[in-house]
Amino acid sequence: PSTQAASAVVSQSPVVIAPQPSVMKTVTSLSSVPIACGDTATVGQLVSKPQQAVGDEEGINLEEIREFAKNFKIRRLSLGLTQTQVGQALTATEGPAYSQSAICRFEKLDITPKSAQKLKPVLERWLAEAELWNQKGQQNLMEFVGGEPSKKRKRRTSFTPQAIEVLNTYFEKNALPTGQEITEIAKELNYDREVVRVWFCNRRQTLKNTSKINVFQVQQ
Amino acid sequence: PSTQAASAVVSQSPVVIAPQPSVMKTVTSLSSVPIACGDTATVGQLVSKPQQAVGDEEGINLEEIREFAKNFKIRRLSLGLTQTQVGQALTATEGPAYSQSAICRFEKLDITPKSAQKLKPVLERWLAEAELWNQKGQQNLMEFVGGEPSKKRKRRTSFTPQAIEVLNTYFEKNALPTGQEITEIAKELNYDREVVRVWFCNRRQTLKNTSKINVFQVQQ
DNA sequence: AGCATAAATAATAA
DNA sequence: TTATTATTTATGCT
Numbered sequence: 001p002s003t004q005a006a007s008a009v010v011s012q013s014p015v016v017i018a019p020q021p022s023v024m025k026t027v028t029s030l031s032s033v034p035i036a037c038g039d040t041a042t043v044g045q046l047v048s049k050p051q052q053a054v055g056d057e058e059g060i061n062l063e064e065i066r067e068f069a070k071n072f073k074i075r076r077l078s079l080g081l082t083q084t085q086v087g088q089a090l091t092a093t094e095g096p097a098y099s100q101s102a103i104c105r106f107e108k109l110d111i112t113p114k115s116a117q118k119l120k121p122v123l124e125r126w127l128a129e130a131e132l133w134n135q136k137g138q139q140n141l142m143e144f145v146g147g148e149p150s151k152k153r154k155r156r157t158s159f160t161p162q163a164i165e166v167l168n169t170y171f172e173k174n175a176l177p178t179g180q181e182i183t184e185i186a187k188e189l190n191y192d193r194e195v196v197r198v199w200f201c202n203r204r205q206t207l208k209n210t211s212k213i214n215v216f217q218v219q220q
Numbered sequence: 221p222s223t224q225a226a227s228a229v230v231s232q233s234p235v236v237i238a239p240q241p242s243v244m245k246t247v248t249s250l251s252s253v254p255i256a257c258g259d260t261a262t263v264g265q266l267v268s269k270p271q272q273a274v275g276d277e278e279g280i281n282l283e284e285i286r287e288f289a290k291n292f293k294i295r296r297l298s299l300g301l302t303q304t305q306v307g308q309a310l311t312a313t314e315g316p317a318y319s320q321s322a323i324c325r326f327e328k329l330d331i332t333p334k335s336a337q338k339l340k341p342v343l344e345r346w347l348a349e350a351e352l353w354n355q356k357g358q359q360n361l362m363e364f365v366g367g368e369p370s371k372k373r374k375r376r377t378s379f380t381p382q383a384i385e386v387l388n389t390y391f392e393k394n395a396l397p398t399g400q401e402i403t404e405i406a407k408e409l410n411y412d413r414e415v416v417r418v419w420f421c422n423r424r425q426t427l428k429n430t431s432k433i434n435v436f437q438v439q440q
Numbered sequence: 441a442g443c444a445t446a447a448a449t450a451a452t453a454a
Numbered sequence: 455t456t457a458t459t460a461t462t463t464a465t466g467c468t
Contacts (some may be wrong), residue, residue: 004313063456082462099442115441119345167396174394175401176387176420197424198459200396302449319455324451374467376446415446422445442468449462454455 014138043069043116044109060113069118073107075127079134079141086126094122108169163189167199175200238417263289264329280333288340291379293327295347299354299361306346309365314342377415387416391423 001071075085083103090098105111106119134141170177170185177185177200186193267286295411296306303323310318325331326339354361379387390397390405397405406416 005286074294078294084462085463098441100402100463101442101465104462105464110463171394171396172398174390176393176423177395181392182424190303195397197458200424201419302452304449317455320450321452321455328451330452374447378466417465418446422447444467445465446461447464449460451458451460453458 039116040112042110043113046104046113047109048125060117062113065113065116065120066109068124069107069109069116072123075131079127079130080138081130081145083146086123089130090122093126111177163191167196171200222367228281261332262330263333266287266333267329280337282333285333285340286329288338288344289327289329291374292343299301299347299350301365302360305365306343309350310342310346315348319322377411381420383409383411387419389424391420395420395424 043062043065047062076083082100083101087098087100087103102119106116106123109116110117130141130144133144166189167185170181174181182200183193183195186196188197221266263282263285267282292368296303302320304320307320307323308320322339326336326343331339350361350364353364386409387405390401394401402417402420403413406413
């Protein structure tokens with residue numbers, strides 16, 4: 001299902017500058033052409049320009065794109081779709097490939113106006129069709145989105161006390177086992193390798209959170 | 221910011237049975253009183269009963285609750301709020317404590333009709349008020365929700381090649397370091413402890429995913 | 441243009 | 455509910 005396309009197409013990178021809001025404020029006080037010299041700025045940067053109603057930029061209605069992006073996210077969530085699903089479905093139906101990152105960047109307006117302008121109608125059309133299928137039943141939507149008709153969330157694993165004891169012993173010796181070590185541990189305990197890997201990950205997180213609390217002495 | 225309220229109010233636990241859909245199908249073929257004997261079933265279970273329009277259960281309109289739950293999630297997301305934020309805000313304004321899990325369970329209808337009936341008006345009222353504040357500006361909403369006005373996402377950490385090498389060495393020795401070990405590693409590398417902890421977590425995930433792919437020989 | 445992965449969020453076993 | 459597992463989103467980099 002989640003097979004990543006490994007096409008490494010080399011293209012000229014847009015060189016997007018991602019300034020912090022605080023930086024923006026400082027810069028905008030200089031007024032006029034705040035970002036970059038004559039180069040590419042993201043839609044998000046352009047629409048947040050304070051003075052003068054942000055209308056068109058090279059004939060592109062930025063405000064409209066901003067509005068659509070916000071709307072798109074809500075409609076996507078209403079359908080219960082993830083960015084990954086949208087990207088994969090688009091890759092399957094439309095010509096070019098669309099990564100999860102691309103969808104994310106569009107929603108956050110972290111792209112150039114030109115790119116946004118090109119992507120907008122594609123998303124618009126696809127989403128409208130998806131909503132149509134959804135009306136006919138969720139099953140149809142999932143079929144349209146492609147792949148797994150109703151991929152259920154993996155059942156949460158329950159470790160036996162014995163297994164946890166063994167895992168903790170390993171963890172104490174080494175909290176960050178190598179892939180091979182994980183494989184061996186999984187084999188020994190007869191659990192899925194991925195499950196074992198995730199256990200280690202979460203164990204670390206827990207540890208970190210616990211430490212954090214202790215620092216503030218909220219403990220007990 | 222994320223200090224968990226440690227109030228341990230002991231109440232009669234609902235004892236919710238959570239059967240899988242596949243199990244449901246088998247059981248429903250027996251028709252009438254499909255779930256449990258005379259005990260508590262979740263709203264989700266009750267509304268998915270196939271025959272007979274699912275009307276009231278002990279005077280509670282289940283269909284209405286289902287509708288509201290779905291709507292609640294969409295409205296929450298439209299406001300850009302997380303389950304955690306809602307829970308914390310409710311804990312602050314309403315009497316009892318509401319955890320992220322509680323909100324999650326309500327949205328998934330993984331609660332008893334009685335609990336849902338009790339929670340629904342609370343959520344309804346709070347959400348309506350939140351939307352009101354949101355109309356006056358996002359800043360007001362964040363203030364209403366409480367705490368951080370605009371908590372920004374942590375900046376993505378970039379590890380130096382040297383640091384990664386050291387981390388990998390530790391990981392190979394032990395993929396699941398203890399809290400103390402993490403602290404020491406973080407100190408040695410001069411990175412934030414939390415950052416190191418998360419590194420290990422994600423490293424495990426990567427490993428797991430890689431292993432998975434190898435199994436299917438999709439590699440290269 | 442998108443991979444790799446850091447960080448955040450949701451779901452669930454206990 | 456809490457503690458933990460699993461999934462999703464965001465972003466540094468090339």
